[in-house]
Amino acid sequence: MKLHWSPRSPFVRKVMVAAHELGLADRIDCLRTVVRMTQPNLDLLPDNPLSKIPTLVLADGSVLIDSVVICEYLDSLAGGGILFPPSGPERWQALARHALGNGLLDILILWRNERDKPEQRQSPELHDSFAVKTRTTLDRLEADAADLDATRYGIGHIAIGCCLSYLDFRFADLGWRDGHPLLAGWHESFRARPSARATEAVDA
Amino acid sequence: MKLHWSPRSPFVRKVMVAAHELGLADRIDCLRTVVRMTQPNLDLLPDNPLSKIPTLVLADGSVLIDSVVICEYLDSLAGGGILFPPSGPERWQALARHALGNGLLDILILWRNERDKPEQRQSPELHDSFAVKTRTTLDRLEADAADLDATRYGIGHIAIGCCLSYLDFRFADLGWRDGHPLLAGWHESFRARPSARATEAVDA
Numbered sequence: 509m510k511l512h513w514s515p516r517s518p519f520v521r522k523v524m525v526a527a528h529e530l531g532l533a534d535r536i537d538c539l540r541t542v543v544r545m546t547q548p549n550l551d552l553l554p555d556n557p558l559s560k561i562p563t564l565v566l567a568d569g570s571v572l573i574d575s576v577v578i579c580e581y582l583d584s585l586a587g588g589g590i591l592f593p594p595s596g597p598e599r600w601q602a603l604a605r606h607a608l609g610n611g612l613l614d615i616l617i618l619w620r621n622e623r624d625k626p627e628q629r630q631s632p633e634l635h636d637s638f639a640v641k642t643r644t645t646l647d648r649l650e651a652d653a654a655d656l657d658a659t660r661y662g663i664g665h666i667a668i669g670c671c672l673s674y675l676d677f678r679f680a681d682l683g684w685r686d687g688h689p690l691l692a693g694w695h696e697s698f699r700a701r702p703s704a705r706a707t708e709a710v711d712a
Numbered sequence: 713m714k715l716h717w718s719p720r721s722p723f724v725r726k727v728m729v730a731a732h733e734l735g736l737a738d739r740i741d742c743l744r745t746v747v748r749m750t751q752p753n754l755d756l757l758p759d760n761p762l763s764k765i766p767t768l769v770l771a772d773g774s775v776l777i778d779s780v781v782i783c784e785y786l787d788s789l790a791g792g793g794i795l796f797p798p799s800g801p802e803r804w805q806a807l808a809r810h811a812l813g814n815g816l817l818d819i820l821i822l823w824r825n826e827r828d829k830p831e832q833r834q835s836p837e838l839h840d841s842f843a844v845k846t847r848t849t850l851d852r853l854e855a856d857a858a859d860l861d862a863t864r865y866g867i868g869h870i871a872i873g874c875c876l877s878y879l880d881f882r883f884a885d886l887g888w889r890d891g892h893p894l895l896a897g898w899h900e901s902f903r904a905r906p907s908a909r910a911t912e913a914v915d916a
Binding site: 545547557559572573574577580584600606610612625629631634 | 751752757763775778781819849
């Protein structure tokens with residue numbers, strides 16, 4: 509399998525954490541692929557017209573896009589039902605957690621793009637809106653932190669862990685641990701797993 | 713079930729199309745909820761700290777977010793495996809199609825927000841980037857249009873249909889049907905279904 513990959517994309521990292529958890533990392537050939545919101549990557553468009561990573565190209569040439577779809581595909585390759593509970597309340601809890609971590613990542617990516625614009629093009633309302641949503645989501649995750657510890661590690665944990673690590677990587681100024689001690693404690697257990705240590709983002 | 717809903721959100725529409733296809737529409741209480749990227753909805757934040765719709769609140773108070781998660785939950789309520797193939801190549805094809813339609817919707821929402829900004833805050837590079845990605849994705853969908861007709865109607869069809877209808881609703885100036893005759897023909901069959909007719913977006 510060929511994965512359009514970057515060492516700094518938190519969505520790619522989710523896939524690689526899942527691959528390590530599932531014992532599949534060595535079956536993935538990572539191809540360094542740079543994407544920017546302002547500039548489509550012309551080499552990537554034939555595989556993914558949305559010009560987004562991660563994009564997974566299978567041996568038969570078929571393509572999977574969207575990080576959670578790729579993660580579920582990898583889960584199925586490893587036998588299924590490992591990182592994605594197959595049905596019932598456990599499945600909806602895992603997918604709801606994933607949606608919360610992933611949705612906050614979506615906000616953070618937009619926020620970072622906004623911060624990088626020339627000042628006269630930035631929108632103060634957007635900054636304020638992103639800040640409120642980020643703080644409120646962190647409060648919600650703090651309330652869920654004890655339960656994160658108590659439930660089987662899965663796609664929800666991976667999304668939340670990658671999201672918190674991305675806050676450290678690109679939004680260190682926010683000091684997200686302040687007021688979120690249980691979440692900060694849980695994040696240490698995420699970071700200690702071999703799958704996280706093998707996929708740490710680096711600013712090359 | 714209570715659904716945070718708007719008549720003009722294409723992501724909400726996906727959920728409502730799925731609900732109609734599954735015969736569950738009358739079990740959903742729609743609560744008109746307005747969200748803007750620049751302004752968190754304070755009434756929505758307790759249910760969804762990301763301030764996004766659709767958000768589904770279940771009878772036991774638990775909350776599902778992310779339109780595709782809500783659609784899969786509804787599918788499970790109706791017995792499962794109806795709009796979401798349970799496993800195998802059919803599942804990955806359906807989820808890949810969903811990701812393409814949904815990913816183009818994500819781009820169109822951002823594009824519309826960009827268009828709505830005061831002119832001095834708009835980014836010409838972003839406009840160009842969104843235009844290229846939209847055109848390339850439509851070309852890909854055109855290549856898949858015959859196969860859309862040939863495969864069982866599911867979540868991929870719903871995402872693509874809602875996306876094309878959103879183009880009609882908010883980007884009529886793009887004339888997306890030009891150069892995409894097979895896709896335009898398929899879209900007519902989407903629009904003719906009762907589930908689409910019952911959920912048509914209206915500019916109130």
